[in-house]
Amino acid sequence: EVQLVESGGDLVQPGGSLRLSCAASGFTFSSYSMNWVRQAPGKGLEWVSYIGTSSTTIYYADSVKGRFTISRDDAKNSLFLQVHSLTAEDTAVYYCARSTDLSEYHYFYMDVWGKGTTVTVSS
Amino acid sequence: SSELTQDPAVSVALGQTVRITCQGDSLRSYYTTWYQQKPGQAPVLVIYGKNNRPSGIPDRFSGSSSGNTASLTITGAQAEDEADYYCNSRDNSGNHLVIFGGGTKVTVL
Numbered sequence: 152e153v154q155l156v157e158s159g160g161d162l163v164q165p166g167g168s169l170r171l172s173c174a175a176s177g178f179t180f181s182s183y184s185m186n187w188v189r190q191a192p193g194k195g196l197e198w199v200s201y202i203g204t205s206s207t208t209i210y211y212a213d214s215v216k217g218r219f220t221i222s223r224d225d226a227k228n229s230l231f232l233q234v235h236s237l238t239a240e241d242t243a244v245y246y247c248a249r250s251t252d253l254s255e256y257h258y259f260y261m262d263v264w265g266k267g268t269t270v271t272v273s274s
Numbered sequence: 275s276s277e278l279t280q281d282p283a284v285s286v287a288l289g290q291t292v293r294i295t296c297q298g299d300s301l302r303s304y305y306t307t308w309y310q311q312k313p314g315q316a317p318v319l320v321i322y323g324k325n326n327r328p329s330g331i332p333d334r335f336s337g338s339s340s341g342n343t344a345s346l347t348i349t350g351a352q353a354e355d356e357a358d359y360y361c362n363s364r365d366n367s368g369n370h371l372v373i374f375g376g377g378t379k380v381t382v383l
Contacts, residue, residue, distance in 0.1 A: 186372065188317075188374075195358075195360065195374060195375075195376050195377040196309070196311075196317065196360050196362075196374045196377070197374065198362075198371070198372040198373065198374060201370075201372060208370070210369075210370045210371060210372075212371065213371075246316055246317070248317075251322075252364075254364070257303060257304045257305050258304070258305055258322065258323055259304060259305075259307065259362075259363060259364045259372065260307040260319060260322035260323070260362070261307070261309075261317075261319065261362070262319045262322070262328060264316040264317055264318070265316065266315075266316050267316060
C-alpha cells in the first residue's frame, strides 16, 4: 500500500524549533519529488516547500524562506522539514505529499498525502 | 507571485450538477489540479492534467479549462461529495512556487 506517515509535530513556544518527518512506503521514494503543505486551523491549504528527486531542486514559500529547511534521505525513504523561529502563524497541520512534476507537459499534481502532523506554536 | 481565486462556497441539490471555478494567470501555463478535502481528513486528488481522474474517483467528477479559468464539475452530486475543493497549479512567474486557491465549500442540499 502506498503510504506517507508524518511525525514530529508538537506544542512549541514562539521562537522554537522542530523537525518534522515523513516516512514513505509502498513506492519507489527516490523517484518522486515531495512537498510539505500546511493548513492552519479553519483555513485553506498552503504549500510550504518542494524537493525534487536527488534533492536537485528545492523551493520554499516566501512565508517560510530562511526559517524552514526541507531535506530527504532516499536510503531511509524519508522526508524532513526542519523548522526554526516559529511563530503563531506557523500553527497548522503539516502534510507531506508526493508529487508528479512534468513542467515540460505543464503538469504538477500531488497524488499521495499523509494524514498530517500538528504543530502548535503557543506560550 | 500568482494567485488562484475560487468562490468561497456553492450549494447544489442532491443529484444535480455543480461547477466550481478557479481563476488565475498561471492556469494559462499549467493544467489545474483539483483536490477534495473532507473535515478532519487529508486532501484527496480528484482531477489532474487535461481531465484525468485517479483510480477510485467517480466519473461524475470532470475538469475543464479555458484561458485563465478552470472548472471542476460534479455531475449528479451525491451527499458524500460535500467537502472543500481546492485548485492548484505551479506559479508561472518563473519562481517555481506551488499555489493553491482559497478553496470552495460545496454543500449538497
